[in-house]
Amino acid sequence: MIEKKALTSAPINELLASRWSGRAYAADKPVDHKDLQSLLEAARWAPSCFGDEPWRYIVCDRFSNESAWQHACDCLAEGNRSWAVNAPVLILVCANSVFSGNGKPNRWGEYDTGAASMSICLEATSRGLMVHQMGGYDADKAREAFHVPDRYTTMAMMAVGYQLPENELPDDIRDRELSARRRSEHEKLFFAGDWDEAFLFTGD
Numbered sequence: 001m002i003e004k005k006a007l008t009s010a011p012i013n014e015l016l017a018s019r020w021s022g023r024a025y026a027a028d029k030p031v032d033h034k035d036l037q038s039l040l041e042a043a044r045w046a047p048s049c050f051g052d053e054p055w056r057y058i059v060c061d062r063f064s065n066e067s068a069w070q071h072a073c074d075c076l077a078e079g080n081r082s083w084a085v086n087a088p089v090l091i092l093v094c095a096n097s098v099f100s101g102n103g104k105p106n107r108w109g110e111y112d113t114g115a116a117s118m119s120i121c122l123e124a125t126s127r128g129l130m131v132h133q134m135g136g137y138d139a140d141k142a143r144e145a146f147h148v149p150d151r152y153t154t155m156a157m158m159a160v161g162y163q164l165p166e167n168e169l170p171d172d173i174r175d176r177e178l179s180a181r182r183r184s185e186h187e188k189l190f191f192a193g194d195w196d197e198a199f200l201f202t203g204d
Helices: 014-018 033-044 066-075 078-084 109-126 139-145 171-178
Strands: 055-061 089-096 130-134 152-161
Touching: 014 109, 033 055, 033 109, 055 066, 055 109, 066 089, 066 139, 078 130, 078 152, 089 109, 109 130, 109 152, 139 152
Parallel strands: none
Antiparallel strands: 055 089, 089 152, 130 152
């Protein structure tokens, strides 16, 4: 894989620093079913409010169910489809909007589903796989295509697979794949004690 480790201002776990959302997938390289199981198992053990586990994932593997994969691909916005068409696995992410036990609104369902999705990303990174999460897709079309019940919010589509070697990168995405990673300044994101009171990063 192309290494684009985060240039962090404080030490973080190697796995976190190594995770990034590439776009150049090896179309002819399937993801082993056991690896997919492990990705989903990582999500299963994510934290959730009251342990309700509001996440649902619809896995579409082109090598085992091309029809489902094509349905997922057809839901993508053109800008994403142009490169995600090479990902061997597409996953529709859904979040339960009500608690399973009592049917009351669950305002934390989407938050918890995000935590489960990050678990998938990290497990994938540990296995040499790449995940790219996408908001650019037709949520209504996905709901209809995969018969998602009304109580679930369709949140995102995930592309999963193996990254192309650097010497095989297509010209149209080479610059994006090799460009430096960037993040906002700390003081815009992290506060100490009150809004807009910057949490100070002191360096070494």
